[in-house]
Amino acid sequence: MSENSRALPGHIAAALASAGGSADTAGQPWAGRNLAGESAYHNFEQDDGLASPAYTAAIASLRQGIGSEAAVVESLATARIFIPIVATAAQVESTAEGHYADKESDMSLVTLTGPDGRRALPVFTSTAALERWHSTARPVAAYAARAALSAVAEEASMLVVDPGADFTFVVRRPAVWALAQQRPWLPSYQDPRVAAVVEATAAPAVAVVAVRLDAGSGVAARDAAGATVPGGGVGPELRLTLSLQSGLTEAQVNALVGELQSRLSANELFAEAVDSLEIRLQSAAHQQDPS
DSSP states (O other), X not given: OOSTTOOOOHHHHHHHHHTTSSBOTTSOBOTTOOSSTTSOTTOOTTOOOOOOHHHHHHHHXXXXXXXXXXXXXXXXXXXXXXXXXXXXEEEEEEOTTSOEEEEEEEEEEOOEEOTTSOEEEEEBSSHHHHXXXXXXXXEEEEEHHHHHHHHHHTTXXXXXXXXXXXXXXXXXXXXXXXXXXXXXXXXXXXXXXHHHHXXXXXXXXXXXXXXXXXXXXXXXXXXXXXXXXXXXXXXXXEEEEEEEOTTOOHHHHHHHHHHHHHHHHHOHHHHHHOSOEEEEEEEXXXXXXXX
């Protein structure tokens, strides 16, 4: 599934268009509205710079194998995070001695590029975590929804939480969009809507005996000590296992899989809910074939 070719859903585009404007997408003025419960959306004067206790607890549970990715993202929905801003040279001049010096500089967001070429926005749960990662970056406090909108505006498909820390959690594109809309999120491998789409899409193919959805091989991550954590990874998110009739030729299998992938990619719900897909094939007798 190609991230670069996917257009933003209308509700995400609308949220981006209204971000920073004087009114929301319905035309209602922001003035006089409380956007963050007891405090103003941008008011962090009393902030201690420490990580959100809810996020810390959710990550601890995940690392212990009793939590979930959904719980981590839910904790981020109400957490304050820090976005790193760094100075970049806008104009450079040479001195009489032949050296170069910055004449003007701009402040800009930092983005990362993953192994697959996708962009990600690094965010930090505490000022200490940001300083360890980049000692000269300026920490800008924001709620996760605002950070998610910033990521979309920068054409970044992921948030990378606390890069360089003992454990780094990656928030994938579907969860980033959910944060931006301030709505609940379920990973695709737990989403019954995704399962229903896959079952309905595969049903007409008589050669498909059964389908099964599981967490993909890239959901798990590793902490700094090398221990496996069942979430926060950046690899394939959803695994689709197809049990096929015996006796199919390689050409028949390739055609079937290609048609299934094409139909799934064309489904709006599936395309928005699934970050990345891996397909495994097995015969109806449960003998594993290389995919």
